Amino acid sequence: MRRWTRGRGLRAGLKGWGGVGAMAVVCALALTFALLLPLIPSGGDGSTGTGGPGLAYGSRARAEGGCTTDEMAKAPEKQTLSPSGADGPTIEAIKNREGEKRKLIVGVDQNSYRWGYRDPNSGQDAALEGFDIDLVHRIAEDILGDPNAVQFKAIPTDQRIPAIKDGRVDMVVRTMTINCTRLADVAFSAPYFKTGQQVLAPKSSAITGYDGSLAKQRICTAKGSTANTTLVEGQKSGKLVSSADLSTTVPNQLDCLVRLQLGEVDAVVTDGALAASQAAQDPTVELKGEPFTAEYYGVAMKKDADDLVRRVNQVLVDYRQDTANGWQASYGRWLSATLGKDPKAAEPPTPAEYLRKS
Known part of the structure; x- marks a missing residue:
């Protein structure tokens, strides 16, 4: 290999x-x-004696802040806005960046093999590659018309939310699980992986x-x-x-x-x-053993970036429907070798539910 x-x-x-x-x-x-x-510009995240598969989200307290009802706590991945291709203030600010700064700024991992990592054999730049990186390029292409119009920033696991809240990145695409605690601090897209x-x-x-x-x-x-x-x-x-x-x-x-x-x-x-x-x-x-929770990855953004959340959700709809160059192709390229050729167990729900209203 x-x-x-x-x-x-x-x-x-x-x-x-x-x-x-x-x-x-x-x-x-x-x-x-x-x-x-x-x-470097684009050049291209629990064990018990009694636990078992299917640990419910409801086991997490509503007091965590992002979920105010038991129903929300059971399915935090549904707490997102409906898709839209329209621009808004957040997207306009990104588009108005000038020159070399006209890029989507995204927090990613560079050490997760097949998700977001550097391949030393890919050339002098050791370009970032992986399933998450493919999604970033698709979002950049939709918003800025150029899949390579991205500034990647390496974000440690514990700095994902601070980086968003501080405005250091426009979004984080880094195997980030949607849960009630995080929903108190950031907004999530619809799920893109289970x-x-x-x-x-x-x-x-x-x-x-x-x-x-x-x-x-x-x-x-x-x-x-x-x-x-x-x-x-x-x-x-x-x-x-x-x-x-x-x-x-x-x-x-x-x-x-x-x-x-x-x-x-x-x-x-x-x-x-x-x-x-x-x-x-x-x-x-x-x-x-088997997985002992069920959870979903989402793209994380600022809580008030409604237009960007809706736009990313529209990208995800299109990405799932594009069987030639979208979600399935990326899964086959990066994850089939480790997770199996059949992607059904990893696919997010279709159609997605968008229960957040504002």
Whole structure:
């Protein structure tokens, strides 16, 4: 296979489950890419003894702020505006940027294999590629008439919402789960992908999934991730065994895989779609058990950017209908190798429901 992945490269350098020097190199490279990314124009994110698949959204309290009724809490992915192709103040401000600044500014990941990552074999620029990146290009093409009119910004998991609220980005397209907590701070598009939280651990591990085998195990999650919130809430409610160690949190999901490779943690919990990509990077790890939540990724934007939310929802409608160059083609290109050739389990609901009125 032409594509080189950081996980495999790291594995070859570590030659086992140790290697502090290799870890330092990885951290240095990650920092370098994070510092450089905002300057490079487009060139082209829970475990218990009793839990199981189908953990309901209703288990999250309405007091989280973004959902004011039980019905909303059960389906936060429906709390978005209906599609529209019309311009509005947010879109006009983007279009009025001049010269080289006339770009859509988007927060993305650069370390999630097959979602948003840099391929060293793609040329001198090591262009960003992946499922999320394809969607960004489609949105830019619709709004600005040029799929490459994008300024990508590397955003750590815990900085996705601050980056939107502070106006550093127009939107975040970064495997971001729609939930009630986040709806209090940002607006979401309709869902563009369905997934669920899952456990990743070495193949040799006795861990069997989201169950009692996580007792006394060190679990890594990303700060600000749905996985971290779900595990913390699970431990408070007794759904997660109390002896599970949740103290290891990192800025980005790939850091969890590195910690797992170094033997500093026993398991990783993240979205199953991301976990599958991490397993593809390292053949010594695997998914353990079935997903224990059902959730959806959405494009996140400012709460008052109604015209942009509606426009992105229109793009998503068109993207789903375009079987030649849209959602299905992107799934086949990036995700079929890790999630299977049939995309039905990952497809968001069709037709989407738009229950937010203002």
